Amino acid sequence: MTELILRRLGLMALTMIIVSLAVFWISEVAPTDVARNILGQYVSEEVVAAYREGLGLNCHWFVRYVIWIIGDDWIPPARELVGDEVLPQCCTPERLDRRGLIRGDLGTSTQTMRPLTPFVSRRLKNSLILAGFALVVIIPTSLLIGVLAGLREGGFLDRFISIMSLLTVSAPSFAIGVVLVVIFCLWLGWLPGISALETEHSVLESPSKLVLPVLVLFFSEVGYVARMTRASVVQVMRQNYIRTAILKGLPRRQVILGHALRNALVAPITVIALHINWLIAGAVVAETLFAYPGIGSALLGAAVSKDVSMIEASVLLMTFLATSTQLLTDILYTYLNPRIRYR
Amino acid sequence: MSGVPQSQSVAASSRVAAAHKSRTVFDHVRDGWQALRGRVVFLFESKTAVVGLAIVVFWIAVTILAPVLAPYPPNALTGRVSESPSMEHLMGTDYMGRDVCSRLVYGGQTILLLAPICVVCAEIIGATVGLTAGFLRGMVDEVILRILDAIMAFPMMLLYMIIMAATGPSKINIVGVIAFSSTPGVARLMRGLVLEIRDLEFVQAARLRGESALYIMFREILPNCLGPLIVDACLRVGYTSFWIGSLGFLGIGVPPPDPDWGRMVSEGRAWILTAPWIVVCPSLAVSSLVIGLNLLADGISEASKRV
Numbered sequence: 001m002t003e004l005i006l007r008r009l010g011l012m013a014l015t016m017i018i019v020s021l022a023v024f025w026i027s028e029v030a031p032t033d034v035a036r037n038i039l040g041q042y043v044s045e046e047v048v049a050a051y052r053e054g055l056g057l058n059c060h061w062f063v064r065y066v067i068w069i070i071g072d073d074w075i076p077p078a079r080e081l082v083g084d085e086v087l088p089q090c091c092t093p094e095r096l097d098r099r100g101l102i103r104g105d106l107g108t109s110t111q112t113m114r115p116l117t118p119f120v121s122r123r124l125k126n127s128l129i130l131a132g133f134a135l136v137v138i139i140p141t142s143l144l145i146g147v148l149a150g151l152r153e154g155g156f157l158d159r160f161i162s163i164m165s166l167l168t169v170s171a172p173s174f175a176i177g178v179v180l181v182v183i184f185c186l187w188l189g190w191l192p193g194i195s196a197l198e199t200e201h202s203v204l205e206s207p208s209k210l211v212l213p214v215l216v217l218f219f220s221e222v223g224y225v226a227r228m229t230r231a232s233v234v235q236v237m238r239q240n241y242i243r244t245a246i247l248k249g250l251p252r253r254q255v256i257l258g259h260a261l262r263n264a265l266v267a268p269i270t271v272i273a274l275h276i277n278w279l280i281a282g283a284v285v286a287e288t289l290f291a292y293p294g295i296g297s298a299l300l301g302a303a304v305s306k307d308v309s310m311i312e313a314s315v316l317l318m319t320f321l322a323t324s325t326q327l328l329t330d331i332l333y334t335y336l337n338p339r340i341r342y343r
Numbered sequence: 344m345s346g347v348p349q350s351q352s353v354a355a356s357s358r359v360a361a362a363h364k365s366r367t368v369f370d371h372v373r374d375g376w377q378a379l380r381g382r383v384v385f386l387f388e389s390k391t392a393v394v395g396l397a398i399v400v401f402w403i404a405v406t407i408l409a410p411v412l413a414p415y416p417p418n419a420l421t422g423r424v425s426e427s428p429s430m431e432h433l434m435g436t437d438y439m440g441r442d443v444c445s446r447l448v449y450g451g452q453t454i455l456l457l458a459p460i461c462v463v464c465a466e467i468i469g470a471t472v473g474l475t476a477g478f479l480r481g482m483v484d485e486v487i488l489r490i491l492d493a494i495m496a497f498p499m500m501l502l503y504m505i506i507m508a509a510t511g512p513s514k515i516n517i518v519g520v521i522a523f524s525s526t527p528g529v530a531r532l533m534r535g536l537v538l539e540i541r542d543l544e545f546v547q548a549a550r551l552r553g554e555s556a557l558y559i560m561f562r563e564i565l566p567n568c569l570g571p572l573i574v575d576a577c578l579r580v581g582y583t584s585f586w587i588g589s590l591g592f593l594g595i596g597v598p599p600p601d602p603d604w605g606r607m608v609s610e611g612r613a614w615i616l617t618a619p620w621i622v623v624c625p626s627l628a629v630s631s632l633v634i635g636l637n638l639l640a641d642g643i644s645e646a647s648k649r650v
Contacts, residue, residue, distance in 0.1 A: 015493050023505060031509045170633035172585050174592040174608055175626035178615070182623075186616055281500035285589050289612075300593055303504040311508050315501045323496050 001334065008330060012323050019319050020101075024068065027308050029061045038110055038306055055110075056093035068107070068312070071100025106313040111305050116313050120295065124317065126203055127283060127294035133210055134217040134279075139272060142222040143265060146229020150264070151256065153234050161230070165223035173282050177216040177289040184212065195290040209292075216286040221272075221279065229268040236264040266336045273329035276322050385646055392642020398635025402628075406451040413445035417602045425618040435620045437611060447624055450602040454632070457597075458583040461518050465525035466576050470568075472526065473533025474560045478541055484534075491527040499524035503590065512595050521583055532575055536568040574644045581636035588629045604629050 031037050035051045052058055059067075075096050099105035106116040149161040168176070185193035195209040203210055236242065237260060245255045284296035291297070295314055302310035386392045405412060414433070415421045422436040429435070434443040476487040503520045510516060540546065541564065549559050590596035591605020599606070604625040611621030 011489075011492075015496055018493055019497060026505045026509050037509070166634065166637060167630075170581065170585075170637050171626075171630040172588045172592075172605075172633070174589060174605065175630050178608060178612070178622050178626055182615060182619060277495075277498040280498045281586075281589070284500055285592065288593055299501070299504055300595070303508040303595065306508050308508070311505060315505055318501055319497060322498055326496060 004334060005331060008327050012327050015323055016316075016320060020069070020316055021065065023312050023315050023319075024065050025061075027312050028057075028064065034308060038308065054093055067098070067100070069101050071098045071103060071105060072096045073099060101313075101316070106317075107309040109302075109307050109310050111302075111307040111310070116310060120298070120310075120313060120317065123293055123295045123298045126292065127287070127296060129203055130210065130213055130217070130287075130292065130294055131279065131283065134214045134221075135272075137214055137218050138221050138225065139269075141218070142225035142272075143229050143268060145222070146226040146268065147233055147261065147264070149226065150230040150233025150237065153237075158230070161226060165227050167223070168219045169223035169227070171219075173216055173220040173285045174289060176219045177212070177286060180212055180215055180219075181289075193290070195292040203292075209290075213286045213290050213292050216289070217279065217282055220282045221275065224275065225268055225272055228271050229264070232267045233260065233264040236260050239263075266333070269336075270329050270333045273325055273332075276325045280318060280322060386643065389642040389646040391638050392646055395635045395638030395640070395642050398631060399639055402451060402632050402635070403455060405448055406455045409448045409452060413442075413448045415442040415445045417441065417446045417449040425614060425621075427618070428620060434624050435618065437607075437621045438614050438618065443607075443621060443624055446602040446607060447604070447628055450604045450607060450625065451628065451632075453591075453597050453601055453603045454584045454587050454629070457514060457518060457587055458580050461521040461525065461583050462576050462579045464518065464522040465529055465579065466572060468522070469526040469529025470533045470565070470572060473530040474537055474565065476530065477534040477537025478556065478560050478564065487530070488534075491530055494524070495527045497524075499586075504595070507595050512598050514597055517587060517590065517596065521586060525579055525583070529572075529575060529579075532571065533568060536571060537564055540564050540567055570647050571644075574640050574647075577636055577640035577643065581633045581640070584629065584636070585633050 028034050033048070034057060035048050035055065036043075039048060039051060056064065056067075056072075072093075073096055098107060104117065106120055108114065109116050109119070145161055149158045152158050181193050184191045191211050192209055193212075195203075195213055242255060242260055245259050246252070250258075280296070283294065284300060286292065287294040287297040288300055295318065299311065299314045299318070301307075302314065386396065418441060420440040421442050422432050422440050424436065424440045425438055426432055426436040426440075432442050432444065434447065437443055437446070472487060472491075476484045499520060502524065503516070506516055506520055546559060546563055549563050554563075587596060587603075588605040591603040592609045594606065594609060596605055597603050607625040608622050611618070611625075615622050
């Protein structure tokens with residue numbers, strides 16, 4: 001088991017390196033002129049050249065990539081020791097104070113010129129709160145719905161749940177969100193339609209602002225998970241050992257709780273966590289719809305305003321979260337399914 | 344679709360033996376029509392497939408006949424602002440005075456044009472990659488699997504954002520990113536199917552005959568995998584429409600002025616209190632299209648299990 005974990009950690013590190021290279025390459029290397037992209041069409045050449053100097057874009061791209069990872073505050077002491085050949089002055093920006101990704105410094109926003117780390121960590125905290133509440137609501141409910149549907153296969157409840165799952169899976173999250181806003185904000189007036197917050201306030205101070213975004217995420221996931229759970233329960237109930245348990249005379253309740261569920265729930269739990277990529281995209285839509293200050297809407301704003309360092313930092317962060325969740329899921333699945341453990 | 348894999352070369356040689364007289368164009372057309380009728384009749388055995396097919400065909404027809412069906416041009420200001428549905432404007436007008444029904448009819452063109460293209464690209468590339476990995480096995484298989492895992496680990500929305508920030512939103516970017524992100528799923532599906540089929544006797548017979556690897560992959564194995572691939576393709580067109588609609592809603596999809604269902608919802612949000620039809624009609628349109636595609640996929644897999 002330890003060997004498996006170490007191997008998966010190594011693969012994850014490799015994936016992150018490849019992803020960081022890809023992100024850096026697409027954002028800063030592939031476009032012909034990053035500075036021109038940021039400043040726009042109507043700026044003169046001298047301004048663009050000065051901007052490039054200021055950002056340190058004249059270095060070779062690999063040097064810039066390594067500096068992004070390990071920072072450039074080691075350069076002035078290195079220059080004093082070794083001389084100016086370490087990195088020529090024309091190639092590095094004027095202020096050498098970045099500590100690099102490895103040490104937790106996400107850089108400075110190219111649009112607002114303010115440090116990114118406090119901004120991103122605040123937004124990330126909000127998104128994690130939203131995702132946490134959403135998972136707490138989604139997992140028990142959808143598993144319960146799926147189990148109920150699977151146990152009464154072919155019955156009215158099963159058909160009803162199947163149809164509702166199909167409808168919610170097919171409706172895009174923005175459509176669901178719009179319908180929910182119409183019902184709960186306009187007709188009933190129970191919940192606020194906007195979830196924007198003051199900068200320093202936490203969302204937990206006004207929990208009613210969380211309800212609608214969580215509901216949107218819930219409806220977009222519950223159909224899929226419920227269907228998977230139902231299929232898994234149906235398949236387990238057809239197994240021979242269930243028939244044996246019933247024939248042995250065990251009460252139905254014990255058959256279900258003691259034997260069927262333990263086997264049926266393994267697959268949906270892993271499916272939930274593997275679906276995390278879908279959840280990230282759904283979160284972007286939900287956050288934009290309700291103006292919730294999370295990392296998804298921050299990324300959208302950065303993409304639209306071409307804030308290169310913000311895009312790089314947040315994409316890398318979100319990918320890291322996605323891959324680490326997948327790693328945890330794999331470990332959980334290996335733990336729950338003994339057949340894989342000893343492979 | 345028969346569940347039993349058949350050797351294409353055996354079937355082909357029996358056809359050659361049976362049809363000694365020369366075949367005219369007429370014969371080919373009749374054969375094609377018979378095959379199509381066989382497929383359609385098979386499809387009608389499942390009620391879900393019928394409903395799904397009806398919805399999908401409805402939207403395709405509406406989109407193709409858009410210039411004929413739409414009462415007004417989509418970008419023309421033809422009515423008063425935010426007029427409720429009436430006899431002149433079946434779904435009312437939007438916040439600028441444009442007819443919602445015409446914009447709906449034209450707006451489908453983006454999704455119904457781009458989604459199948461994305462899926463066809465993904466299926467072709469994914470099937471080829473999956474065939475190669477599954478058939479050749481060994482080192483090639485391992486390397487391809489790792490690359491596919493790395494691609495799947497990366498959320499597509501993020502990839503689209505980076506590319507969009509670097510090169511701006513456009514149809515080619517959308518098609519490229521969605522096709523790229525869907526390829527690993529198709530490739531894994533294909534690889535699983537190939538692993539089941541490659542050990543069957545007719546494949547071994549083909550190998551003994553000395554057929555080249557390409558021939559075995561594309562003429563022996565691939566035709567037997569078409570069933571699940573088609574079901575997967577239907578589902579994927581649904582998900583892709585979903586994505587394109589969401590990207591349009593976020594404002595980073597196909598650039599204006601083409602009417603796009605997602606962007607109609609996003610722009611009409613401010614008027615949701617006074618003119619909800621601006622937002623509700625495109626939402627229902629996208630939902631019904633995806634529901635139709637899901638039902639079609641469910642129906643096809645149901646019907647092929649019954650055969």
